[in-house]
Amino acid sequence: MSLFPSPAVDQFPNGYDHRLSSKRKFDDYALAIGDEQDDETPLVPVRMRKDDPRHHVHHPVTTVDPSSKAPVFSFPASHVDSRPSSSASCSSTRLQFFIRMFSQGNTMVVTANPEDTVKSLHERIYVMTGVPVMEQRLIYRGKQLQLEQSLADCDIQNDASLQLVGRMRSTDHPQTWQVMDDMVSLICRLCRGEMVHSPSKSIKDCLNKFFTITPKDNNEAVHAHLQIFMASSAHAALVMLYMSPVTGNKQCADSSIRHFLTSCRSALSKELHSYCIPIVLEFCSLLRNVVNEDSLYTSCRSTLGMLLESFSGSLALMLPKVEGLITMKDIFPFISELAGHLTAELDSSLDSTTSGGPLSSDVRDFTAFLNPLRSIFEHLCSRVPVSADWKKKDYYHPREMEFLHAIFNDLLYKMEKCLIRVEESFAATGSGEDEFFHLGWSQYLSILKELNGISKLYQGAEEQFWMVLRNRRSSLCALIIRFTRQNDDHQWLLEHKDVTDFESRRHLAMMMFPEVKEDYEELHEMLIDRSHLLAESFEYIARVDPESLHAGLFMEFKNEEATGPGVLREWFFLVCQDIFNPENALFVPCTNDRRRFFPNPASRVDPLHLEYFSFAGRVIALALMHKVQVGIVFDRVFFLQLAGMDISLEDIQEADPCLYSSCKKILEMDAEFVDSDALGLTFVREVEELGSRRVVELCPDGKNIAVNSSNRQEYVNLLIHDRFITSISEQVDYFSRGFSHILSNSRLQKFFFKSLELVDLDWMLYGSESPICVEDWKAHTEYNGYRESDPQITWFWEIVKEMSAEQRKELLFFWTSVKYLPVEGFRGLASRLCIYKSTEPCENLPSSHTCFYRICFPPYPSMGEMRKRLNFITQEHVGCSFGTW
Template sequence: MFVVESPGFAAALKCLRRKLQRDSGFPSKRKLDEILSINPEQDKFSFSHRMRSLRKKCFKSTSGLHDDLSGVLQFFVRVSSRTIVIRALPEDTVKLVQDQLNAKTRIPQSEQRLVFECRLLCPDFTVAESGIKNNSSIQLIGRLKSTPLPGAWMVANELVSATRSYFPRKLVSTDCSYIEYLVNIFLEMIPNDDVHSAWRYLDVFVFSGASAALVSLYASSKVHSSAKVHAENAIKIFLRLDSELWPSHLFRQSLTVVLEFYKLLSAAVSRSDRLLLSCRRAISSLLESTATLEYVHCNDKRWHLRVLEEILPYVRHSSGVLALNLSQWVSSNFSHDNFICASVLIEDFSSFLSPLRAGIGRPCLSLPCTCEQAGIKLSENGFRWLHIIFVELLDTMGRCLGQVEEKMLRDDKWAGSTILLTLLTTINDLTEIFPQGENVFHALLAKHSRAVNALIRKAKHSHGLWWIRKHRDVTNFESRRHLALLMFPDELQDFEEMHEMLIDRSSILTESFEYIYNADALSLQGGLFVEFKNEEATGPGVLREWFCLLCREIFNDANVLFRSCPLDRRRFYPNPASDVEPLYLRYFMFCGRLIALALMHGIQIGIVLDRTFYLQLAGRPISLDDVQDADPFLHSSCKKILEMDAELLDSDVLGLTFVREIERLGVRRTVELCYGGKDKSVNSGNRQRYVDLMIRHCFVTSTSAQVKSFLTGFSDILCDPLSHKLFFGSLDPEDLDRMLGGDDGSVSVKDWKKHTDYNGYKASDNQICWFWKVVECMSKDQRRSLLFFWTSVKFLPLEGFSGLGSKLSICRSSKSVDHLPVSQTCFYQLSLPPYPSHATMKKRLLFVTQAHVNSGFGEP
């Protein structure tokens, strides 16, 4: 039998019975007893229907009788989209209130959770003990057991209640660490072996409002700082990808919660907030890690699509804000305040877009479209959004580049280049998605090529501008050189960390080889400190001199390591016969390190690598035209074979077969160019293959071991040893010639004068006038020798004296006129005594240009 335990309901029944005597429309007492005597287990429908009807009449009749029921409280229970009115006495338990709700909603009491003022009401507490007052509002969270993961819902809602209890004027307050405890409990509930269930758990965390409650507590200014700290720590639990709570295969699932945190924090805190920045970095890491995964399982594909669709609104909003801010930045003449805001916005935008671009792949579809990439479909609307973003960024970038060149010319230290370089890289990430995207982007770069090259010259390694190789025709030599040199580490200024060498001039090659080959690569990347034995000179001037003297020894014609080109003695390629030297592979590794170090230190050593050598280093094929400088005879012979009349060649008048004759140390031998080559005649049908095989054997096969060792040594000096192909691929052969060889032409006296200052002299003094007259009358080699004596620079950069970085100077020496000039090569300084006549000046200057004098004669 059902027993009515509620005093409030009993009081209502008593009031109803009193009115039965005055109103015959109400049921009699016997009728009421019949209703109450129904067994709810046997006739649930009849009992519920009659009880609802009876309670409706009871409470309707007593709605205005507070004089009779002065202790009855009326409050409102919110259930989904409707509100239920409940009446109870203060001494009634919450459990009795749940009984009334059960009758009205059919939600079992065991599945009901009542939340009042962010607190979960205990069923055993009375209405008064729970703090419920007249006209209060209560939230009913029901059907926990009939929904998936009821335990997760309970913990998440408890977290919401606990979080809100820290606000002022709340009834209950708990220990601040309680919210961190609840977050950890929630994460421990997530199964490690079921990816699909992990999504559902994290969805519960978001849909329950737990993430919003944590952000609200963190961003509020009305709570104690300790509560904010604990809220921050609770959020950071989701950002710690190395946490034991996050197995590696669940990293991706955490992205949905982190995205929710980022959205809420963006609206609640400043863009420079540390937690917001941490959240953004976590999103970027998660997206980058998921972009490289192979999506095999169906669930993974659905998750990937879900993430892409969730990220797109963020990217679309971020791009709009970024475009507006950049427009304001340009219109304000690149003000500093707008620069800071633009920096944050571009970082925010790129952190979302780049991984998104990597996750989409390359659909190569036109719009409108539906993309299917590896079984993942992105909506047509999503690609429309990406297209709008692409067009907006192109337009914004065009307006920025239109004004940036003038700004950079006025202000050499302008810091805004970082923003535009990052934006250029971001636009490039989008070009492959759309047809003609690369062509449109290339047209923009070509239109503003001067501004683009000015920006590239301010780039750093972190900007990742290697994609610019696709637009090589837009760049100039200075830009390509700058990008290539970014692959080398920065020179250290601390002499204690440099690789020190004490070299004897008489055995410079042998001792330098021991120092460089046996050194640890990391110590060489820090820079070099060179001293010559029995000499006090040190510094950059000595380093430049060491490079020039050492390279002169290595690339000497008497050395077997390299061959010089017949028509250009400054151009070298590996000698196939270098294996006569027992340590030839070690020496080639040493040479690779030396060339890389010369490039890193920006020293022109006066030699260049032949085109055949460069193409091997870059991993490119060698054609007939490429060997013209290295072997003019081979080039001419092969060209004649290709141009010969077909009938004449087929008549075997030349008697050629697929073999090559090699002479080494007076011994001749024959090598087959292919299997069975000695029995295969060259004819009009296979002559092109014969030429290709001959060139390959002469310049690739016969020197492959030398080139490999050279590359190994060269790669040791790069920041990333695996980027050597990227280094050589980012340059033209002529670019590397300029970087290593410098200017081999005659030294311009006019340019020399323009970049020379005087200390103790005036330009009109006799000594200075005599000095320049003597220099003008010198030969090309004498001028170069004087320049080397003065600066330890034998081959100027292509920019001339302006490329040295600082001006030269002539100082008045206090020494007698019997002394020779003295140089301080580190500072490009020449100390010149006040010689009394032009003849004396000429005699002294010509003496220091002699080969046995100009090396090592100066001071540091």
């Protein structure tokens, strides 16, 4: 049952429909293309900022004829310069034409004789403006007029319009202006259908030259050059080329715009990418307005998202009311558009007859646009969730906040339905195998991750979000196990462990380790003498660069032929037994549970004890990475410290039951009795180390502070802190460092343990605590050379059933180098087990190939003979390293 209704599209705030919202008029953009004046076309002003270079160089305005998608070019209204030309007087043969000036946005009416030269026009312009002739260029029909040409040679018509492209003396970067003007002129010619040799290459050459001359080490200079790109209307010219009906122009523009998008990220360093954002935003706005969504628009949108996502500067870039900067309103249309796509794609994935679902590109772009937006809201709201009556408050963007909340509700409603669909499919098939899943579900977790981020912005939304996941826990866990990958961000999934189960938490935790390689050349090789197992293992593991351990390990014992994964599993088991052996003084077992260990406060008897703790951390992490159960588990106080969490009185119950009982009694005693000082306690603790006792003060002057009813809780807290934190803080720290060396990201060490429950780690390190089930063992065993009905196989399983629990463990260890099964039992092993029929004489003992979980024995003539051989190999001192490979 849904927790909330699905909002209809028309409930979104006006102006943000993803199909129509916030579209900039194509006539807002300038394009330096000359054309005849069309008196029927409405004149519109060019949108500029005060610091826009277009105040220095002006261009004709591009407008769109409502009846056609074809662009119409016109000029803004201006006062007309009516001064006479240099010729004596006007005659019927004289020409009258318009020159759009760069100064003050004026358009000048000029009269001249057809035989007058272009140079004479430039000289007249020089008299009027003061701009030298050599800094002027006149453009007519996309071509630059040459000085020596006459007006007749240029085919100047009556009432024609010419574009003056010039630069004020104060204009910077003339070379960049030249490159952009050349590119725009070339595009004009292409739009008019003129033949140009290798047009795509010529435009790309201009773009390459533009990025080449753009400085890479001066932010202000980079900004100025990219402003020139905008001011020259190069972006609008390229879009106009894309819309051109002339054959070949669309493909030319497509490849040129994509070349610019690529160059933004490849030619400029990451910290300069933000300066390209306004240009790519203009590309998106122009393309979205004049074409249905196509691959070029999608590429522009994706690039814009990536530029926004990689921007690491001040949030001021995104804030409103800052002149000349991108605003929140510029981003919202894309979020609306992408949210609409995701909604439709989620609906598609609900259809059981299709394998549709959200596209990874849409999810990626949605994330890219959402991240900066969410950062702004967090900044504006001082990271405090918006209350229910936020609409009444004076927030900067109430409309946008309302819209984002509507998107959250809509997508969460859809996601809940999708999770129900996953659950139903899972129940119908009764299988968790890969064929149960289809790729349409692969983006569900990514969408949920973004909804989790949005939920933190609104009061009540976070509880709403996690309630949905709690109700759909089984489908969520199935998706986690199937679709999470090594480099994904999993941390958000573990914020609320009640929405996950052991398998999904284990899966996510294992993603924090590097992936074990299968190439033996990349593995860290070890050759170890069994008689010096701990010392030599320490040298191989503790003394090397952690990076060399990330690919995996290759293990071999000296003077033994056996190699491979089975030998490695045996080494892990044996070295962990030594590390946690109390005789080595590194760890001590809990009184009530001898499987559990925590660091020994007296470990300093060995000068290398801290290095050994770092070594121990590496070994445990490597065992987890290789998925080997080592039969060792941590006490709660040790586990909590590794997770960076506080320790309470209840947490010490297993580690020190006597201290736990004493503290409980002190806290529960009658207050008057405690205040009578009958206990005779002060803020000190007696410590026994190496046969001697010493007194430790729990606080300054603690020996003179009596414990009473008002301070007894503080006394207990300080006692626990000194006993389980202060006394072993160095040991825990070095173990943590060693463990972190093996993780893909060392900073995740505390989070690794925090993401698990203690029982999760128990199952990962120790495995199943249940006795080995012979029926499960038999169900996961295959035969080679034997048949299940053969007497030797029947005898074998009857003998195994007669064995003690410890004998079964020894047999399993001999067979597989696995002494402790995974928590799933035999199903959790890397492969099925196999019994091979050997051709050895019947007097021989069984042999094993532990790497392949294979045991071999000849067809013994009787059950008694087989029992004798199996009983021999299940003796602990015999079973170790009996396998061959």
